[in-house]
Amino acid sequence: MAKRIEVEDLDIYYGSFRAVRNVSMTIHPRAITALIGPSGCGKSTYLRALNRMHELIPAARVEGRVVMDEQDLYAPGVDPVDVRKHVGMVFQRPNPFPTMSVYENVAAGLRLNHKRIRKSELDGIVEESLRGANLWEEVKDRLGKPGSGLSGGQQQRLCIARAIAVKPDVLLMDEPCSALDPISTHAIEDLMAELKENYTIVIVTHNMQQAARVSNYTGFFNIGGTGEPGELVEIDETPTIFSTPTHTDTEEYISGRFG
Amino acid sequence: MSSIGQDAVQGRRARKRPADQAFRGITTGAGVLILVVLAGVAAFLLIEAWPAFVAPAEEIPGEGGLVLYIWPLVFGTLLAAALALVLAAPLAVLIALFITHYAPRRLAQLLGYVIDLLAAVPSIIYGLWGFTVLAPATLTPTGWLAENLGFIPLFAGPASTTGRTMFTTALVLAVMILPIITAVIREAFLQTPKLYEEAALALGATRLEMIRTAVLPFGGSSILSGSMLGLGRALGETMAVAIVLSASGGITFNLISSGNPATIAANIALEFPESSGVAIDALIASGLVLFAITLVVNMIARAVINRRTDFSGAS
Numbered sequence: 001m002a003k004r005i006e007v008e009d010l011d012i013y014y015g016s017f018r019a020v021r022n023v024s025m026t027i028h029p030r031a032i033t034a035l036i037g038p039s040g041c042g043k044s045t046y047l048r049a050l051n052r053m054h055e056l057i058p059a060a061r062v063e064g065r066v067v068m069d070e071q072d073l074y075a076p077g078v079d080p081v082d083v084r085k086h087v088g089m090v091f092q093r094p095n096p097f098p099t100m101s102v103y104e105n106v107a108a109g110l111r112l113n114h115k116r117i118r119k120s121e122l123d124g125i126v127e128e129s130l131r132g133a134n135l136w137e138e139v140k141d142r143l144g145k146p147g148s149g150l151s152g153g154q155q156q157r158l159c160i161a162r163a164i165a166v167k168p169d170v171l172l173m174d175e176p177c178s179a180l181d182p183i184s185t186h187a188i189e190d191l192m193a194e195l196k197e198n199y200t201i202v203i204v205t206h207n208m209q210q211a212a213r214v215s216n217y218t219g220f221f222n223i224g225g226t227g228e229p230g231e232l233v234e235i236d237e238t239p240t241i242f243s244t245p246t247h248t249d250t251e252e253y254i255s256g257r258f259g
Numbered sequence: 260m261s262s263i264g265q266d267a268v269q270g271r272r273a274r275k276r277p278a279d280q281a282f283r284g285i286t287t288g289a290g291v292l293i294l295v296v297l298a299g300v301a302a303f304l305l306i307e308a309w310p311a312f313v314a315p316a317e318e319i320p321g322e323g324g325l326v327l328y329i330w331p332l333v334f335g336t337l338l339a340a341a342l343a344l345v346l347a348a349p350l351a352v353l354i355a356l357f358i359t360h361y362a363p364r365r366l367a368q369l370l371g372y373v374i375d376l377l378a379a380v381p382s383i384i385y386g387l388w389g390f391t392v393l394a395p396a397t398l399t400p401t402g403w404l405a406e407n408l409g410f411i412p413l414f415a416g417p418a419s420t421t422g423r424t425m426f427t428t429a430l431v432l433a434v435m436i437l438p439i440i441t442a443v444i445r446e447a448f449l450q451t452p453k454l455y456e457e458a459a460l461a462l463g464a465t466r467l468e469m470i471r472t473a474v475l476p477f478g479g480s481s482i483l484s485g486s487m488l489g490l491g492r493a494l495g496e497t498m499a500v501a502i503v504l505s506a507s508g509g510i511t512f513n514l515i516s517s518g519n520p521a522t523i524a525a526n527i528a529l530e531f532p533e534s535s536g537v538a539i540d541a542l543i544a545s546g547l548v549l550f551a552i553t554l555v556v557n558m559i560a561r562a563v564i565n566r567r568t569d570f571s572g573a574s
Contacts, residue, residue: 053461085463095454099476108472109462159458166462 002029002200003068003086003169005050010064011229012042012049014057019045021229023064025219027170032192032201034211034238037221038253042230043204046221047172050202051087052080068169085113088168092175094155096147096162103143105158106130109166125165133161134191153184160191164199171195173203177210189214208254212242220250304547311540318537320530321508329545334510335520336549339425339500340493342514343432348486350433351440355478356470358441359448371445378438386502389431394422394503401426401515412512419517423505426514431499436489443485447478480564487560491553500525523549 005027012020020042027033027050035043048054049062052073066073073083096105106126110117126143130136135157139150147158156176163171173192177185192201192214205211211218219235233247245251316324354374358367401424405416451474459469475482506521506529521529523545531542 051461053457056457056460081463081465084461089457089461091454091457091461093454095452095458097455097458097473097476099479108459112459112462112464112468112472162458162462 002198004029005170005200006065006067007050008065008067010046010049010062010066012045012054012062013060015059018229020049021231023232025232025235027200027202028217029200030196030198031216032196032203032214033217033219033235034215035202035204035219035221036206036208036211036253037230037233038223039206040230041221041223043219043221044174045230046232047174047202047204048089050170050172051089052083053089055080085166086168087170087172088163088166089172089174090156090159090163090176093179094152094159096150096155096158098146098148100147101144102130102139102147102150102158105147106161106165109162113166129161129165130158132164132195133157134187134194135161151184153180153187156180156184156188157191160188160195164195168199170200170202173201175204175206178206185210208242212238218242220245220247220253222249222253301550304543304550308540308544308547311537311544314537314540319541320534320538325541325544328541329523329548331508331510331520332523332526332545333548333552335425335506336494336522336524336552338512338520339428339432339504339522340490342425342429343436343493344486344490346429346433347437347440347489348482351437351444351485351489352475352482354437354441355444355448356474358445359451360466360470360474374438374441374445377434378442382435382496383498383502385431385435386499389427389499389503390423393430394424394427397422397424397427397430397515405515413514415513416516418515419505421505421517423503423519424515424517425504425519428500428504428519429514431503432493432496435496435499436492439492440485440489443488444478444482447481447485448474451477483563484560487556490556494549494553494556495524496522497524497528501528 007023007025007027010020010023011018023046035047037043045054050066050073054060054062062074064074068086071078073087096102097108100108103126106129107122110122110125127136127140130139135154138154139158142149147155150158156179160171160176177188180188189210192203195201196216203211203215215238217235218238218241220233220241221230222233223230233249234241234245236246241250242254245254311319311325314325319325319328321328354370358370358374362370398418398420401414401416401418401422404414405418408414409416455473455477456469459472464472500522501524504519504521504525505517506525507518508521509518510520511518527542527546531539534542
């Protein structure tokens with residue numbers, strides 16, 4: 001549960017193109033770390049590097065270290081499938097499996113990881129996960145209905161329930177609210193505040209108010225220019241970033257002068 | 260409100276654009292034409308087959324009347340087509356998966372072309388290949404089957420010495436329907452949205468588990484519809500079966516002996532030139548039955564696909 005991640009000198013490449021340059025940061029457990037920055041600055045790429053999802057793009061690779069539990073996630077012999085079991089992810093667009101019911105969606109990860117699991121035990125974990133995602137009361141009478149029949153905000157909380165059902169150590173969220181209306185966004189933000197008691201959470205967001213509202217730490221990414229790699233300008237406690245940032249770029253971005 | 264809005268409303272009432280009207284007529288005509296053709300075919304079959312329905316039993320070829328004449332043909336048709344589908348459908352799913360999820364891009368494209376090319380080979384070529392190459396090649400395996408697995412009724416034997424068996428026929432048909440099934444399934448797999456694949460992978464799914472969780476369920480209805488297309492082709496295939504299968508009539512599940520049930524289409528092709536009178540009517544009656552079978556197969560497929568729309572990809 002809730003592990004610390006140390007990122008050391010991480011470079012991310014697509015083929016020969018360096019997308020992200022030289023990122024080092026500590027991601028604290030039981031806290032929310034927000035990554036902000038203009039479009040194309042590499043923050044989503046960086047997020048996906050934390051659970052090795054970016055490797056799905058052919059020729060993608062990294063240099064540097066991502067250390068969790070004294071284990072470099074990119075050390076030879078580390079299976080990306082195992083990494084993803086410990087570092088879960090929630091995506092920009094809600095993506096419950098369309099052919100599965102609400103129940104089956106939450107159970108999907110468990111069915112992958114433990115082939116044999118007792119029905120009563122599974123029922124318990126599904127309920128616990130849905131309660132953890134603040135969705136239980138809304139769906140408890142329709143567990144057998146398709147997950148795609150829920151509203152957008154409910155679908156996203158279903159995806160969060162699905163992610164936490166496998167009890168990961170870290171939860172990555174890639175703009176989880178950008179496809180949602182303000183009320184659903186509020187529900188997800190409340191949920192994140194509860195989840196950080198047990199999880200390490202990293203969220204990419206375009207919404208600076210959201211970063212200021214929910215996060216404990218904020219990192220600002222930027223690019224020097226077109227074709228240049230993205231880089232981490234600075235990372236600090238959220239109040240510090242939003243009141244007295246060290247770099248003028250950060251100040252200009254959060255005050256709305258560009259981006 | 261605005262004058263533009265009023266113009267538009269009045270224009271819609273007042274003016275009928277001739278080109279629009281004409282094109283609407285043409286497309287409607289095309290739509291109606293397909294119904295007319297279908298109805299025409301059905302009517303032709305009914306009218307031409309009618310004499311066979313009312314003719315006395317002893318005028319029908321064989322013995323025992325029309326039902327006893329057509330039933331073994333129906334059996335042979337269904338057996339050959341079902342066997343071909345059982346062989347081809349799983350292979351088609353595997354090929355489609357390889358092309359969409361495993362093969363390097365270049366190889367995938369090449370394979371795609373080859374598969375489409377297979378669909379373009381005329382069926383008589385498949386027939387000749389089945390007769391000259393495949394039939395002799397099955398002799399050793401069928402001999403082994405008859406000797407060692409003879410207790411299974413399918414392989415009861417004695418093995419045919421020519422290889423022109425139901426077994427060989429089903430193999431040829433399987434090769435023939437493989438491309439169309441593969442093409443349909445491949446398209447569906449290609450359209451599996453990335454976000455569902457990512458959802459599975461982010462839960463710690465291996466590639467195989469991702470395919471099982473996200474790709475196969477998403478392509479489920481297309482596997483079914485592709486299979487039905489293939490089944491339709493196998494049911495109606497004429498020349499290849501006429502060349503390969505050495506039919507002796509009768510009903511048997513024994514796939515490898517020299518006594519094989521004929522199929523409707525091949526039987527028509529083989530018997531038609533030498534038939535006259537009520538025999539021709541009886542052949543057309545068997546054609547009517549084939550028409551009905553394919554219709555029912557397609558309707559069942561539709562029903563199954565529609566029943567699953569609740570859980571389809573439409574989210």
